[in-house]
Amino acid sequence: MRRLPPQLVSQIAAGEVVERPAAVVKELLENSLDAGATRITIEVEQGGVRLIRVRDDGGGIAPAQLALALARHATSKIASFEDLQQVVSLGFRGEALPSIASVSRLTLTSRVAGQDSGWRMGGDGGDVFSEPVPAPHPLGTTVEARELFFNVPARRKFLRGERTEFGHIEEGVRRLALSRFAVGFHLWHNQRAVLRLEPALDREAGARRLAELCGREFGAASVWVDRGETGLRLTGWLGLPAVSRAQPDLQYFFVNGRPVRDRIMAHAVRQAYRDILYQDRQPAVVLYLDIDPDRVDVNAHPAKHEVRFRDSSLVHEFIRRAVQATLAEIRPGTAPRPIVQAGERWRPAGGSGGGPVSAERWELRQPGLPLRVDEQMAVYGRMHSSSGPEPAPADPAPVADAERPPLGYALGQLHGCYVLAENADGLVVVDMHAAHERILYERLKRLQAENALKTQTLLVPVTLTVGPRERQLVEEHGALFAQSGLEVAILGPETLAVRQVPVLLVDTDIAGMVRDMLADLAVHETSDRLEDANQALLASLACHGAIRANRPLNLLEMNALLRDMERTDRGGQCNHGRPTWTQLTLDELDRLFRRGR
Template sequence: MPISPLPPQLVNQIAAGEVVERPASVVKELLENSLDAGAQSIQLDVEQGGVRRIRIRDDGSGIPRDELALALSRHATSKIASLEDLERVASLGFRGEALPSIASVSRLTLTSSAAASGSGWTIRGDGGDRFQAPEPAAHPPGTTVEVRDLFFNVPARRKFLRTERTEFGHLEEVVRRIALSRFAVAFELSHNRKPGLRLPAARDGDAQLARVAAICGEAFASQVVHLEHEGAGLRLHGWLGLPTYSRSQADLQYFYVNGRMVRDRLISHAVRQAYQDVLFHGRHPAFVLYLELDPALVDVNAHPAKHEVRFRESRLVHDFLFRSLHRVLAELRPGQATAPARLETPDGQVPSAGSGGAWGGYRGGAGAQSGLGLRVAEVMDAYGALHPAPADDARPGTEAPGEAAVPPLGYAVAQLHGVYILAQNADGLVLVDMHAAHERITYERLKLGYRGEGLKSQPLLVPARMNVSRREADLAETHAEAFTRFGFELDRSGPEQLQVRAVPTLLARADTESLVRDVLADLVAHGESRRVEDAVNALLATLACHGSVRANRQLTIPEMNALLRDMEATDRSGQCNHGRPTWVQLSMGQLDKLFLRGK
């Protein structure tokens, strides 16, 4: 077959295969166009999951009559005009592919009125590469795009669509994700002429959190900490789910780069690393986060559907994200609620302990460490002197208004079966798993002490030789300083051979070769590695577990109060070393419901 140019219609349908996967893809592209046009209110009406009909109306700047046909032409856009513009893309859509691609696989009607024109015009297509001339139409300032019979002329693609309910679920999730990226814009969504999602414009912090609650759920919004951090030309802000609000799947993770929702392995890795020390095995964090940086430092043209981005300084971004999130999680403290309590206990049901400290709250702290070490008996004996208890240990927390405030975790009143501490604070009843809490305290003290000494090296009597690829050997040379910081002494002894002369002292019995290879793999993928620190932390966690107060150990009231005070001053004290909660709070209202008081 001779080489020949493809027909325009076929070119558009090939492009549609990249950007139009299902009705949700159409909605994403059209919503992004509306936002780029400066819309402040967007209405979406869909039928049969979006397969039969999608109509999106906005109050944006509109399209002049003589540009309507161009808007449906391939590679025609108002958003970039030069390579410099492409390297600093600030708009959501810019390829000029969406409208012509959608028009090639549907019956499309585009109606618009430019803000200053005072009149509207409409243009229609029927799945071909030709469109009727624009006709006058009554329309307020803004644009309406109506897409009917998606994939009517590509039956093979239509067969891949799922049920109406499934397709609408994907479509609604796209609307939710985009609504979280533009709080100042109002969104309305209806399905089969039935009202659905209604999100008014949210211009202040409370209204924005209310939108987060409407999209992510009240439970998430009541168990978040707000984050604001800037540095190195980067800004990270948003809401971070508390470790106690983890998920069995990564289904509540929203991340935006310069207002664009993205899925990125580098970002996911940095977030997982930040949560690693506080999440239970197999659980996933929940978050709504926004990263802002110079558009020139991020390539948004890496994927036809613009789901992925590439950072020009990926190591800087990864380090910034990890350190910002890690610091916030480390400084969580019992005591101050991060959002108004929205959780309610059903009548007659005992609240789940799995909610952990979320029923209370957290406050930021300076990360001071105090209290329990490995010698449990010695420290416990001295607790009474180190942490004076209130005057009347049997009746704590009863100060009259104006007297000293009750500490966040209150004062101990009893111990239950040698396992739990019962304490009374200003809100009600606090229950503490004393072994889990002491384990975290001990672990954090060990980490602090070890970091103070640094990663000491232990020379090997006989250097270990490793056969590696030439690429791995090159990496070891390039990152020699990093390996030294990790406690390794590493030399290249041949084109494809390394020689390990020293290892971190605490990991002297570890599988040296596997650890070095894992570090090299991390350096290739992310520009840095935490393998050594993670391995050291795992060993310290084991030591902390064995060195913590055991179950069935009877504590005195002063000892219990000392443990509560140490929890209030310890990093990540809401979870033990394995990610399980260390304490729960039952408010007086929740207790009243359990006993049907006030009925």
């Protein structure tokens, strides 16, 4: 047995931290942000393999500390285990610069306030660096890494093409730019400007940055969430179903200002969107979670991509409820939640979160989908609750636009499937079955919540064979099963018995549901299987009870449907994620008929 040479130790560490050029850029940008930079320029050549240069205007590194900055496990950000538990900086391990230096030709140049010039030192892929020498440089730091992996050819062979590698770099810059609105980011590739993001110090500038990084459609069709409880606060933007995606490629999560890829947060968001998205569409979100540093471990991954929550179930449930409640408030005629609260200011460069900015005006519009309604319709009036609001008059008197309800007043039916209505903006088209389905679904959910969960003891308990880990999960999460209306008993080392279930789920595959719950608990430490199954049954009841096609409705019944839609949570989509209505504005109608041209 022998001690490994320092260079090999650094190259092993580099394998954990610097797996590709994007990782180099990420580590250098995090150092710049921790140094208080307000402007950062990133220059890349050949996807980062030939050159990565990051220049900032931060506090800089004193000449006497340049050599220490290139030493392994040297950091100014933590000094004790207590500091490690309270980490608020992006970097803290002290491994980035020496790891990068071990697999590239690195030059470090920096100048601090009060110095007449900067100082420079560098290395050539070994564990020996040149002595610091004076060099002209403005206040701040420049790190230049050339010929990445020149001395580790096996690693270089695993890199993808130039375009792919630069794509990873650009995505990393986008994530950090969303975490620090007050910092300017300029990204160049092969001497061509790719991103020019000036510091966003007000709402208008912030809206421009959000639109540039996430697309104008997302900026225009997203709502602001700001909710807090039990020491947790969630802020950010929730994309409406109109901007949902086929893949989860527009989901950005930040914990105390740190960009993360967290399955707990992603799963909670997906659950919150589950009954308003069409089929397998994925939500688009930019979310910032603020949490006491004591309640999160940021030292869970060498590259700091992941975090570990002390109580992941609590975090999961908080995020799910916060997102779900915000989405439920979106109704026809409502605008996004206030973006900037009274007295709230932009967060400084070193703060967490993205800072509040305004989105464009949310228009009364739902996305179009190539779906047909071929159900048969019964009269809506039969399904309308007698305790509901009074319907509008069949032939309402002319009213000013400001007095019109958001969905206006009905004009008539089209092909027995759609209600045509006139509102202040123009023409509203409503899918009657989809709209009534959502109304009934939300009504059934509310009634069930008010009556509490009814359970039934099984005459013959359902038994299932499990392994040691599944048995342990039942012991650890017994309270969750009880809250869900399930009584699960442990009969032996490998046998469980389900003795009680919710009434609505008596005729379902109980054993399969329990196994699915255990699988969820193993991965997410929480499970919504019972709630999913229960809501699926309510959705089925609502679908079968909703009005169907080809039976005429009178104006009284149509207007009652419109008023109910305006009062119903998540009224813009049916239970399957289909849009319930869309808007054609007068301007759009004028363009169709070339009026005024």
